[in-house]
Amino acid sequence: MTNLACTRGGRELFSALNLSVTAGGAVLITGPNGAGKSSLLRIVAGLLRPAAGTLELTGTVALADSRHALDHDQPLRAALAFWTQDGRGERPEHALVAMGIAHLAQVPVRMLSSGQRQRANLARAVAAGADIWLLDEPSNALDTDGVIRLEQAIAAHRARGGIVLIASHLPLALGDPQHIGLGG
Amino acid sequence: MMRTLIRRDLRLALQSGAVLPMIFFLLVATLYPFAVGPDRVLLARTGGGVLWIAALLAALLPVDRLIAPDLESGMLDQLSLRALSPEMIVIAKGLAHWLSFGPLLMLAALPAAGLLGLEGAVLWRLELGLLIGTPALAALGILVASLTAGLRRSGALSGLLMLPLAVPLLIFSAGALNDGSSALKLLAAAALVICALTPFAAGAALRAVND
Numbered sequence: 001m002t003n004l005a006c007t008r009g010g011r012e013l014f015s016a017l018n019l020s021v022t023a024g025g026a027v028l029i030t031g032p033n034g035a036g037k038s039s040l041l042r043i044v045a046g047l048l049r050p051a052a053g054t055l056e057l058t059g060t061v062a063l064a065d066s067r068h069a070l071d072h073d074q075p076l077r078a079a080l081a082f083w084t085q086d087g088r089g090e091r092p093e094h095a096l097v098a099m100g101i102a103h104l105a106q107v108p109v110r111m112l113s114s115g116q117r118q119r120a121n122l123a124r125a126v127a128a129g130a131d132i133w134l135l136d137e138p139s140n141a142l143d144t145d146g147v148i149r150l151e152q153a154i155a156a157h158r159a160r161g162g163i164v165l166i167a168s169h170l171p172l173a174l175g176d177p178q179h180i181g182l183g184g
Numbered sequence: 185m186m187r188t189l190i191r192r193d194l195r196l197a198l199q200s201g202a203v204l205p206m207i208f209f210l211l212v213a214t215l216y217p218f219a220v221g222p223d224r225v226l227l228a229r230t231g232g233g234v235l236w237i238a239a240l241l242a243a244l245l246p247v248d249r250l251i252a253p254d255l256e257s258g259m260l261d262q263l264s265l266r267a268l269s270p271e272m273i274v275i276a277k278g279l280a281h282w283l284s285f286g287p288l289l290m291l292a293a294l295p296a297a298g299l300l301g302l303e304g305a306v307l308w309r310l311e312l313g314l315l316i317g318t319p320a321l322a323a324l325g326i327l328v329a330s331l332t333a334g335l336r337r338s339g340a341l342s343g344l345l346m347l348p349l350a351v352p353l354l355i356f357s358a359g360a361l362n363d364g365s366s367a368l369k370l371l372a373a374a375a376l377v378i379c380a381l382t383p384f385a386a387g388a389a390l391r392a393v394n395d
Binding site for chain 1 (some may be wrong): 188196199256259262264265268366394395
């Protein structure tokens with residue numbers, strides 16, 4: 001991305017943002033609440049138009065933000081399978097195991113705790129089999145084991161040549177991430 | 185992805201009470217004779233029109249759950265990430281919506297016509313009109329649901345938006361009950377215009393919600 005800028009509700013959140021990430025790279029986006037971390041991720045995902053600047057992406061994108069996009073009434077496995085039925089992505093079992101919620105596969109999504117939902121949310125992003133992961137506050141509501149599994153999943157993804165962009169204000173072991181500080 | 189989405193929406197519709205519009209439709213057909221009295225001639229003459237108004241109102245019932253819950257749960261964003269354009273989402277959802285209430289309404293029209301004492305020929309034209317008109321009602325439902333998706337407590341607004349848009353359908357379908365093919369052709373034309381424009385109008389509405 002070059003010279004990226006974002007304006008929300010007439011207020012400029014950030015401008016002249018430059019970044020280039022190669023395969024296997026990780027970016028940690030930090031900044032106070034309302035600095036534009038989520039907006040930046042939504043711009044990268046193509047859900048929001050930047051006010052200025054250009055963005056070049058190679059590969060597919062998976063986004064995990066605060067909304068898990070899983071059907072409440074469905075068992076967890078079936079809800080995840082909705083997102084993997086188009087042939088892209090992997091079978092949901094791997095992602096369920098990776099996030100440590102394989103034993104919840106038959107439990108309806110609405111019965112899950114918020115931590116379990118966040119794991120399911122991440123499992124959905126993992127199962128998408130995308131090249132670029134956009135994770136918005138991924139460690140929210142996760143316990144220690146969940147955070148470790150998240151870090152392992154990210155490491156495995158990067159080892160395969162994947163890219164992660166993470167917006168977070170909680171510390172995550174990421175190896176050697178690039179940093180973007182917004183609103184500082 | 186389209187087929188998966190249609191199947192999922194259809195399943196959700198059946199689970200969250202697809203029979204409700206049908207029951208509502210039958211209730212109106214049951215209540216109408218109580219309101220105007222058991223005059224067979226009057227019932228037979230006005231019954232078809234009443235059933236069309238009932239169909240219109242029945243189509244309004246599920247509008248709240250068509251788009252707004254998916255917008256809130258992030259479903260629409262995730263679908264966009266799967267390279268499904270808003271227009272395609274609207275088409276898939278519209279198709280699933282019609283499948284969940286159109287055929288049921290046509291089925292319910294049989295006992296309803298019996299309750300109001302409609303003649304066989306009128307019932308036949310009513311069913312034909314429903315076949316042509318309900319896809320347009322489904323399209324209007326999706327359109328209004330898309331327009332009001334970002335708003336809070338939009339239930340009443342949906343009705344205010346959708347009912348005026350359905351006036352052409354109502355005029356031509358009621359006309360088709362009495363004479364024959366010319367009104368049906370106009371109904372088909374109106375339905376075609378509505379169905380053709382909806383993906384673009386509703387797609388634009390969904391795009392605007394994101395900005």
